[in-house]
Amino acid sequence: MRVTFATEPGSSTIDNEDFVSATADLAVVLDGVTPMNRDDTGCRHGVAWYARTLGADLVRLAGQDAVSLADCLAEAIVRTRDAHAGTCDLAHPDSPAATVAAARVRGNRLDYLVLADSAVVLDIGDEVQVVIDHRAGQVGRRLSANGARPTAAQVRSHRNRPDGYWVAAERPDSAYEAIVGAVETTGLRRLMVASDGATRLVDTFGTVDWRGALDALQDSGPRAWIEATRAAERADAEADASTRRVRGKVHDDASVVFFGFSSS
Numbered sequence: 517m518r519v520t521f522a523t524e525p526g527s528s529t530i531d532n533e534d535f536v537s538a539t540a541d542l543a544v545v546l547d548g549v550t551p552m553n554r555d556d557t558g559c560r561h562g563v564a565w566y567a568r569t570l571g572a573d574l575v576r577l578a579g580q581d582a583v584s585l586a587d588c589l590a591e592a593i594v595r596t597r598d599a600h601a602g603t604c605d606l607a608h609p610d611s612p613a614a615t616v617a618a619a620r621v622r623g624n625r626l627d628y629l630v631l632a633d634s635a636v637v638l639d640i641g642d643e644v645q646v647v648i649d650h651r652a653g654q655v656g657r658r659l660s661a662n663g664a665r666p667t668a669a670q671v672r673s674h675r676n677r678p679d680g681y682w683v684a685a686e687r688p689d690s691a692y693e694a695i696v697g698a699v700e701t702t703g704l705r706r707l708m709v710a711s712d713g714a715t716r717l718v719d720t721f722g723t724v725d726w727r728g729a730l731d732a733l734q735d736s737g738p739r740a741w742i743e744a745t746r747a748a749e750r751a752d753a754e755a756d757a758s759t760r761r762v763r764g765k766v767h768d769d770a771s772v773v774f775f776g777f778s779s780s
């Protein structure tokens with residue numbers, strides 16, 4: 517089994533708000549949600565602290581084989597919440613939050629969990645399974661369908677609501693809204709766990725498909741994959757300047773873990 521990973525901030529002036537951890541049997545990637553106003557979140561610690569603290573708690577808890585990833589995430593949310601409930605206003609609508617993607621190997625089984633827009637991609641030989649939670653994007657599209665492009669505040673008002681989308685924030689029940697599943701490791705060739713900043717070559721630019729992404733990670737490694745993403749973002753930003761298209765941030769924090777199983 518080969519395990520490699522890389523993470524890179526999208527900005528040289530803001531802390532990397534992704535968290536990544538990888539061992540021979542566990543991959544965890546969190547992506548701290550960018551607040552609308554960094555000075556108005558109700559939290560004195562910040563998004564990078566939130567992602568780091570929640571990620572570390574999740575890694576620790578996921579060491580208990582008998583406990584499901586969703587239960588581990590729920591308990592990690594409680595621990596992280598309790599670590600700053602005394603100092604911060606966790607009822608603030610823009611309190612720190614994170615997307616979560618995790619995969620854990622136990623014996624001949626791999627469990628995965630995806631909450632909000634990160635990805636787990638499994639190469640099972642003839643088939644590539646892509647696990648992505650599209651609910652935040654669906655909220656945005658639903659609001660746009662009724663007229664003008666929705667504001668960030670309109671989308672955010674659907675956070676952690678039954679008709680909206682779910683992220684890890686202060687409510688442990690959001691862990692049970694994650695997409696979870698399991699596959700047998702027999703026949704599993706490759707695995708990718710990534711924040712959305714590291715899936716743009718596939719889902720934003722369409723440069724390669726998911727199998728092509730796994731090929732690139734296997735052949736050239738995660739660092740080269742993120743460098744290729746940055747190059748595509750720079751080229752797109754130049755095109756944007758001339759056509760006045762808008763695609764949000766030029767660069768996003770990008771993190772990716774790659775597992776190559778011994779059969780590959």
Ligand SMILES: [Zn+2]
Binds near residue numbers: 558560561600603604
């Ligand atoms: Zn705080």
